Amino acid sequence: MPSPLILGIETSCDETSVALLERDGTVRVNHIASQIERHQPFGGVVPEIASREHLQHLFPLVTRSLADAGAAWSDIDSIAVTSGPGLIGALLVGVAGAQGLAYGLGIPIVAVNHLEGHIFSPYLQTDGASIPLPKRVLSLVISGGHSSIYDVRPGDGRAQVRMINRTRDDAIGETFDKVAKFIGLPYPGGPQIEKFARQGQADVRRFPFPIAQFKDESADFSYSGIKAGAIRLAREHRIHSGGDEKAMADFCATFQDALFAQLFDRLGTVWSRMQSEREAMPTEIAIAGGVAANGVLRDRILEWGRHRGVIVRLPEKRYCTDNAAMIAFAGLQMGIPADPRRVVARSRIR
Amino acid sequence: MYALAVDTSLPLLSVALLSDRSVLGTIALEGKGSRNEKLLPSIDWLLTESGIDRQAIDLFAVTRGPGSFTGVRIGLATIQGLALAIGRPVCAMSTHEAIALGEGTSADHPIVPLERILVWDDAGRGEIYLSFFEGHHEIVAPRLASVAERDELARTAALVIPTAEFIQHGNVAAGCARRAVEIHASGEAARYTDATPIYVRLAEAEVKLQRKTNG
Incomplete structure (x- = not known):
């Protein structure tokens, strides 16, 4: 049967x-x-x-x-x-x-x-059956519409999902797309930025991006500051598709780094807060959504997991x-x- | 032969169940903004109270608009899903056809006039959706017109039906079901398998883009 x-x-x-x-x-x-x-x-x-x-x-x-x-x-x-x-x-x-x-x-x-x-x-x-779900997993949903971290407790078809944080303004994928559009790259912008970033070197002195912090110590994301900063820096340095390729590549590398820096900053905050609770920690961390296809992020999150002895689950593209x-x-x-x-x-x- | 029809293109959603040409039951319900939450419960209530199993339905009928874009899609998606699951055909027609020709007719007893019928609906923004029927056939498919044009064309018709008035006393789904039974009996079914909405209008963004490219 x-x-x-x-x-x-x-x-x-x-x-x-x-x-x-x-x-x-x-x-x-x-x-x-x-x-x-x-x-x-x-x-x-x-x-x-x-x-x-x-x-x-x-x-x-x-x-x-x-x-x-x-x-x-x-x-x-x-x-x-x-x-x-x-x-x-x-x-x-x-x-x-x-x-x-x-x-x-x-x-x-x-x-x-x-x-x-x-x-x-x-x-x-x-191919084949899904990977068995653990008792508790920390999940990052990062896409054009969302940037959130969830505390997920699967369990025999009755999973419990709790949202830990969210973005207060733009989503991470949306930020990729809007900045890409501004510098003349086609939609969807994420893969385009990644492509250029791979050829460049991050240069924070030339392209200083802020990491948003909230006074209330919230772990929420906020990407509108990075977006506004990127647009200002791109205008200042005349970064545009068809222009200086080296500058373009360095700009993309720095911008992408800034987006991911905030992601890991919040992830770190959430993780250490969980450690101060008495419950059993998640044994796995999973990323999902369009931005989870980014190769640089995939490498960095694997590294993050290795350091902490946590299994990292990456979705197939x-x-x-x-x-x-x-x-x-x-x-x-x-x-x-x-x-x-x-x-x-x-x-x-x- | 059991026929189930729905109309969700107009402000009152309607559902009708027929056994051949006899009405077993109809529902009409204010549905603006909540058609999807009312449609399937209405269908289910009608079938349950009539004691007809959904598997026994031989023919599904549905209106394609013009009317509410979202409403038309809800009706078409629900009925296509139902028909696909049960393995029965869909007879899809314009909302105006269900209204104009849905009273049913036969050569001996024409209930609706064979002369020209004009059906019109308010399309918003000062415009009108209208279509013509003559000799029990659609001769002008739904299109946009100005109010002045409608008034002029109305003089050439033997019968003028505004949809907003029709739904106050008539059941659009019942007309749709009767017309569908007639279509299937007369062997015209192949002309009514197209279940795409009759939007008449482009999406607003497309209109703007066209204006921009045409200067």
Whole structure:
């Protein structure tokens, strides 16, 4: 008897994605229809266009996913769908589609928080079952929309997720993108900055970036200062694509370092605060989201973990950006299958 | 033959269940801003109270707009999902067609006039969505018009139906279901498989971009 499958649906932003997973986390299919090109002329995601594209792609992707997995409808025993946070019109396409399917099949829906999708994504593998989850893991979700650290306690489909900090202004990925745009690099800016940074040398005397600290000793992130500083420094030093390549590379290296310096500063604060508590420390640290694809960060966090004797979990690059495999997987971790009639999409959660 | 139809394009969402051409039940509910939270509970209530199993539905019907962009997508996504899961066809038509031709007709007993019918809706920003029907067929698909143009065109029609008035006494989903049953009986089903929304308008950002590139 083959394992029952969970169908995952993700439409919270600008990628329509459908996946089929087995109960042990084996990803049978994970299809993504990206809309990046559709939004490029507008310099950012247009919510109405995203919603239109989702409806166009959703059901063809569902049908293709079943065919590619060699699965029948009767193999599916639940549906996990992103119910928020995200663009409300975009979310509603996935949620309504999932509701129709689940009600028609007579199976439950698991409404998944998009961030919980990212949190568990480092445990997914390309082949075979997922990596076993530890009792406690510290998770960093770093993407174009989020910069947060979570205290996660998985446990037999009833995981507990507590947000420790968040960004007070811009997200780290957003900062990469906005500064990249200013210096004339194409969207998405993160990979472009990384590419130039690899060819340069960080030079903090020439490019002095601040590390934001709050008077209340909060471990929250704040990236708007670095963004404003980067734009000012780029203007001063005439950093622009097509200009002085050496200066461009050094600028990118220094800017990227500044972003990650704040990340490790906060991570250190959170870690030492946890050490002063009486509970058992997390045995693993995981990073997730688009910025988790950055090679420099991946190396540095591995190093960070080695120093502290903590296992570091890095998501495979295919699971860094939005995808339905992580939504289905989070559905398995978070449990709570619900009546398909009562699923509500929310643009903001918590 | 059981047919289930929904309309979520207009301010009152509606659901109807038919057995051939007879109505078994209808629902109409104020749905602005919360269509998705009301649609599936409405469908379920209608089926449960009628004692019809969802698996027994032979035909799904749905309106494609024009109307609320988000509303149209909710109706289409829900019905396509349902139909796909149950393995039954979807008959998708314009909201105006469900209104104009949904009273049903036969050669012997024309209930709706075979002359020209104009259906119109307020499209916001001082504009109108309108379409024409004649001889029991759509002759002008939904398009934008000015108020003055509508008034002029209205003089050429035997019957003028504003959707805002229609929903106060008629059930759009019932019309959609009746029309779908008729379409399937007459062998025209292949023309009604396109389940993409009829937006009529581009997204606002596209309009702005066009203006910019056209100077």
